[in-house]
Amino acid sequence: MQNNNTDLRIIRTKESIRVALVELIEEKGFEAITVKDITTRAKINRGTFYAHYQDKYDLMTKSEEEIMLEISKIAKQNYPAVIATLESDSPSLKPFQLAVLVFEYLNENNGFMKAALGPKGDLSFQTRLKDLMWKTLFENESNALIKEDSLLVPAQYLASYLASAHIGVIQQWLNSGRKETPQEMARILSTITLNGPFFAAGLKK
Amino acid sequence: MQNNNTDLRIIRTKESIRVALVELIEEKGFEAITVKDITTRAKINRGTFYAHYQDKYDLMTKSEEEIMLEISKIAKQNYPAVIATLESDSPSLKPFQLAVLVFEYLNENNGFMKAALGPKGDLSFQTRLKDLMWKTLFENESNALIKEDSLLVPAQYLASYLASAHIGVIQQWLNSGRKETPQEMARILSTITLNGPFFAAGLKK
DNA sequence: TACTATAATAAACAACATGTCGTTTATTAT
DNA sequence: ATAATAAACGACATGTTGTTTATTATAGTA
Missing domain, CATH: 1.10.357 (Tetracycline Repressor; domain 2)
Structure with a gap:
């Protein structure tokens, strides 16, 4: 039974999402960002994003x-x-x-x-x-x-x-x-x- | 030959768009507003909106x-x-x-x-x-x-x-x-x- | 008042984003 | 080794966007 906070896969995924978010806000502004933008940048599947966050506002x-x-x-x-x-x-x-x-x-x-x-x-x-x-x-x-x-x-x-x-x-x-x-x-x-x-x-x- | 600024239809349309915009911002915030929201509230056709403004940012x-x-x-x-x-x-x-x-x-x-x-x-x-x-x-x-x-x-x-x-x-x-x-x-x-x-x-x- | 230019309308379009599935593959913990 | 779990994948229905079409309604004018 893994813990949400120690599983390396989860940590890696969330980390790459955060990095992508910051980069994208600086580039095009928060409101112009789509979930697809984030997942493409973070190199993860779009479905994976929704496994961790409800939407981009939840992430923010x-x-x-x-x-x-x-x-x-x-x-x-x-x-x-x-x-x-x-x-x-x-x-x-x-x-x-x-x-x-x-x-x-x-x-x-x-x-x-x-x-x-x-x-x-x-x-x-x-x-x-x-x-x-x-x-x-x-x-x-x-x-x-x-x-x-x-x-x-x-x-x-x-x-x-x-x-x-x-x-x-x-x-x-x-x-x-x-x-x-x-x-x-x-x-x-x-x-x-x-x-x-x-x-x-x-x-x- | 009507003038762009005096035709009553145009004035009425723009006025109702402005009123709808202010109402909707107070209700749900600017970013959450869709063009459809605005035109529904203003009781105009969506195509009419695009005849006057490029998008909601242009209107704003x-x-x-x-x-x-x-x-x-x-x-x-x-x-x-x-x-x-x-x-x-x-x-x-x-x-x-x-x-x-x-x-x-x-x-x-x-x-x-x-x-x-x-x-x-x-x-x-x-x-x-x-x-x-x-x-x-x-x-x-x-x-x-x-x-x-x-x-x-x-x-x-x-x-x-x-x-x-x-x-x-x-x-x-x-x-x-x-x-x-x-x-x-x-x-x-x-x-x-x-x-x-x-x-x-x-x-x- | 009747005409005519044009604004507004309804409807349809492709493109794209969203959120949700079920399935398969890979990784982790025990 | 194996059970549990995360990630990847492809597909789906839904909604918004911006554009375009043919049609109707109406304001300004002669």
Whole structure:
């Protein structure tokens, strides 16, 4: 009796499907891909694909879930410390460290991330990733944003602003060839957010 | 000899196609829509659709171009004044006024905007809209962002940050039922951007 | 009002993608 | 060695696409 996770044939098949998927998304975009494209590229029979996944959306969702889980772990393990630091007087170190971890993870999974977050990527993934960030910022039990009584704007717009802005910077980094190191990107993102975009631009003193 | 743009049959047909498109995007998302879906909903023959549009992407692109053109006009007419104000000492009035104009336009075209920018919308439209903002911020001839010599971060990340953040707030507003007025939204967006997100949250003094 | 150009229609077409079969072959675990 | 399982193969019904045909309906005009 073989195990689903140890049978070499299954591992090989799924691996080649994943590789083909990433390649094809970068080439023609997720929506333009057919199941036949994937199986031809992966050199497997079309029937075999359907033995493992319901359709291309099922494949994409399952690939995405693995990524989301990892990012979620990183965020949950580090977010409370970030907020605590922000509430203190020197909010400069911890947010930077969390950002470094995230950018290092993105860097390692660059192939999939670029494909999924790029202009030909998967809108539903981008939406879910934003939701993850949004909830981390907004719905967390010990969250400063919703406890704070001196908010100048509604908290949900603050969360949307931050979540979209951060993902926008990540997309720019991925699509322009990741020329900066994860450390440098973490510095950039922290600088803009902590100081405000116009201060970071030198347009406000 | 009838004119392409005045024949009532053509106007009626195109109008019903547009209405059907918006409805269907909200229901099942743009990518899941078939040409048959559109023509059934619009109560026209499928052949008639192909007499006016190449495919559903052609239809979407043409609908989007009208929107983009209007937004682009608003931005181009008002952006120089915004930058001029930012370079002076009291950068608070003009950005707000530009934002009001944009939010009023979005409010008027709420049906299409919600469909196209929503979670089931069109990724390529969102990408192009960001590009439009990005270029307005970054590539404009008389642009302070690229002239400024006291930048703390690379200008393209600043532009990506701002473009994504703004569209994120717009999406949040559209998807949560447009409870705030365009004026209120303009205030919210201006406040976060001019002061920085953490100042707006009261987390930074 | 009656005419005529043309838009809209119904119907059929080949090409292709989808998802599902049953059968055969190859590989794995015990 | 053998039972279990995955992969490959070919075939099938179904649905969508984009195009084309002959026919009907109608808007603008003389």
